[in-house]
Amino acid sequence: MKTYEIIYQSIERGILKNVYEPGTFLPSESRLQETYRVSRDTIRKALSLLMANGYIQKIQGKGSLVLKREQLRFPLSGLTSYTELHNSYGYSSKTEVIELKQIVIDDNLSLITGFEQGAVCWSLIRIRMIDQKKVIVDKDLILTSVTPDLTAEIASDSLYRYFEDHLGLNIAFAEKEIVIDALTDEDHKLLDLNQNDINIVSVKSRIFTKNARQFQFTESRHQVDKFRFFDFARRHPSTL
Numbered sequence: 709m710k711t712y713e714i715i716y717q718s719i720e721r722g723i724l725k726n727v728y729e730p731g732t733f734l735p736s737e738s739r740l741q742e743t744y745r746v747s748r749d750t751i752r753k754a755l756s757l758l759m760a761n762g763y764i765q766k767i768q769g770k771g772s773l774v775l776k777r778e779q780l781r782f783p784l785s786g787l788t789s790y791t792e793l794h795n796s797y798g799y800s801s802k803t804e805v806i807e808l809k810q811i812v813i814d815d816n817l818s819l820i821t822g823f824e825q826g827a828v829c830w831s832l833i834r835i836r837m838i839d840q841k842k843v844i845v846d847k848d849l850i851l852t853s854v855t856p857d858l859t860a861e862i863a864s865d866s867l868y869r870y871f872e873d874h875l876g877l878n879i880a881f882a883e884k885e886i887v888i889d890a891l892t893d894e895d896h897k898l899l900d901l902n903q904n905d906i907n908i909v910s911v912k913s914r915i916f917t918k919n920a921r922q923f924q925f926t927e928s929r930h931q932v933d934k935f936r937f938f939d940f941a942r943r944h945p946s947t948l
Contacts, residue, residue, distance in 0.1 A: 712753035715744050719754065723763050723774055730776035734764060737771075802840075805860040806898070807833040810852060821849055821925035822914045828852045832863055835898055842900045843931040854923045878918040885912045889929070899931060907932055 719740075722728045735743065740751045755772055758764045764772040811817075813827040823829065829849040836844035848867070850858065855875065862870045871877040889910045895901065899908075908929050915924040 711746055712750045712757070715740075715746065715750065715754040716757045718744075719758060720761075720763060723758075728774045730774050732774055733770060734772040734774065802837040803864050804835045804837065805832070805863050806835060807831060808858070808860050808863060811849075813849075817849070822922050823849065823851070823925065830855065830858050832858075834863060842898065845895065845898050845929045847927045847929070849925045851923045877923070879915065880918040880920070881916055883914045883916075886910070887912075888932075895929060899929075901931065902933065905932065 719728070719734065728734055734740070734755075737748055737751050737755070740754075741748055744751070755764065755766065758772070759766055762775060764774055767773050809831050810828055811831045813821065813823045813825055813829060815825055817823065818825045818827075829851055832846075832848040832850065834846045834848075835842050836846060838844075850867075852858075854877070855871070858870075868879070871879060887910050888907050891901070891906060891908055895908055909932055911926075911928045911930065913924075913926045913928075914922050915926065916922050
């Protein structure tokens with residue numbers, strides 16, 4: 709990782725945890741140079757990345773203004789767990805496991821999830837609460853052959869920590885599909901929706917290990933007005 713990217717992440721954490729509050733200015737470029745002991749060019753690259761990702765706005769003669777974030781940002785690319793996002797933002801959060809059982813994949817589920825017909829999976833449903841409001845339903849199917857001892861206690865914490873630290877899985881990549889769905893009866897039952905809500909954001913992911921074996925399928929259903937999904941793309945790697 710390049711130095712300016714490390715500095716970007718450091719300032720990003722400060723913004724997400726309100727060390728730098730919305731409506732205030734970041735320290736000057738000179739002060740940031742002194743803090744991180746790098747060149748002004750390196751600081752400017754980090755600030756440019758922060759501005760490209762919507763964290764700050766550079767104002768001539770004043771500096772870098774921290775922007776207000778009305779919505780929580782969920783990355784489209786990368787493999788970031790809900791727990792990791794929660795820890796980054798520092799908001800009040802809770803996970804409630806409402807289903808954990810074993811099922812056999814039938815023809816219909818095979819087409820939807822990518823698992824072979826007859827595969828045995830854990831069916832896991834969790835509700836994510838932010839500031840005591842139910843805003844996400846996570847519905848997972850996980851191969852029991854890969855995760856034989858999954859429990860509700862594990863599922864209420866961090867699946868990725870369990871996968872990587874306990875099972876030693878090398879999680880490599882995910883295929884994602886994002887659509888706007890009509891609300892279902894289940895959504896109305898499980899989420900604290902607004903009175904005028906008619907749609908929900910559905911993020912479906914097929915998750916693979918290093919040897920390209922799929923072991924998990926997830927559908928996350930997000931309340932529309934709570935989240936903003938984002939990515940950062942560069943046409944040419946050498947532009948910074």
